[in-house]
Amino acid sequence: MVDWKLIWDARASSSNPFETMGRSDNSIFDFLVLMDDIQRKFGGIFQNDQMLEIGCGIGCIASYYSPWVARISCIDNSDAMVSRAKMNLKSFLNVNCYNDSIPKLSKTLGQSTRFSKIIVGSVLQYLNSFDEVIETISNLSLVSQSSCKILFTMNPDLSLKDEYMKSYKTLNLDSDRLQKSLEIENSRLWIDFSQIEMIAEQSGFTHLQKLPVNSAFWQSNHMFDFILAK
Numbered sequence: 001m002v003d004w005k006l007i008w009d010a011r012a013s014s015s016n017p018f019e020t021m022g023r024s025d026n027s028i029f030d031f032l033v034l035m036d037d038i039q040r041k042f043g044g045i046f047q048n049d050q051m052l053e054i055g056c057g058i059g060c061i062a063s064y065y066s067p068w069v070a071r072i073s074c075i076d077n078s079d080a081m082v083s084r085a086k087m088n089l090k091s092f093l094n095v096n097c098y099n100d101s102i103p104k105l106s107k108t109l110g111q112s113t114r115f116s117k118i119i120v121g122s123v124l125q126y127l128n129s130f131d132e133v134i135e136t137i138s139n140l141s142l143v144s145q146s147s148c149k150i151l152f153t154m155n156p157d158l159s160l161k162d163e164y165m166k167s168y169k170t171l172n173l174d175s176d177r178l179q180k181s182l183e184i185e186n187s188r189l190w191i192d193f194s195q196i197e198m199i200a201e202q203s204g205f206t207h208l209q210k211l212p213v214n215s216a217f218w219q220s221n222h223m224f225d226f227i228l229a230k
């Protein structure tokens with residue numbers, strides 16, 4: 001099994017900020033496309049928004065949205081990411097960065113802030129089981145305002161998994177590399193959207209929409225975004 005925590009701890013020290021996000025092939029323009037895509041999917045981001053960003057890495061996304069919202073809490077389960085994020089974000093006075101993780105959200109649940117916008121940016125795929133997705137959504141319901149929107153980006157789509165895995169065979173990788181790549185892909189949590197549909201309402205969300213990953217990103221061929229609202 002792949003140890004994702006170890007991988008993200010190691011990536012935290014990269015000098016390429018996009019590599020720390022798992023987007024080493026991205027340019028600054030790709031990053032700006034992502035920021036625009038997120039705000040469009042939310043239907044706008046506003047000066048009175050209380051934002052929570054989960055999987056904040058070294059703080060790139062929080063630094064972008066900081067001027068546009070009232071306050072951002074940004075969390076990551078990697079100490080190495082959080083300590084770099086704290087350094088990077090020290091001049092952004094409305095950002096509060098700390099170590100916390102899904103599915104438990106222990107520290108965030110213990111605070112009084114309730115959020116109006118929550119970004120879960122390419123994180124569900126590192127959970128261990130669908131039960132942890134259920135626990136995540138249930139805990140997010142507890143920390144969200146009644147008008148909250150929650151955007152989950154880049155989730156591996158179980159319905160596209162077989163085809164995507166087969167595509168590795170066309171890459172002419174040597175057998176070690178092929179095996180390693182398939183192991184990594186199999187270690188992600190591939191998500192069946194119909195299961196999300198079944199649990200969203202039970203957690204108090206009345207609105208759920210599956211959305212395509214922006215076609216600017218190669219992950220659009222096997223991942224999806226979704227948005228939840230109360």
Ligand SMILES: C[S@@+](CC[C@H](N)C(=O)[O-])C[C@H]1O[C@@H](n2cnc3c(N)ncnc32)[C@H](O)[C@@H]1O
Nearest residue numbers: 008021022055057076077078101102121122126
């Ligand atoms: C693929 S990167 C995503 C970075 C950024 N959110 C984005 O969308 O580009 C995943 C990040 O989530 C963090 N992470 C992984 N599992 C987590 C968990 N259970 N709780 C909180 N953060 C987690 C990793 O440390 C890493 O910084």
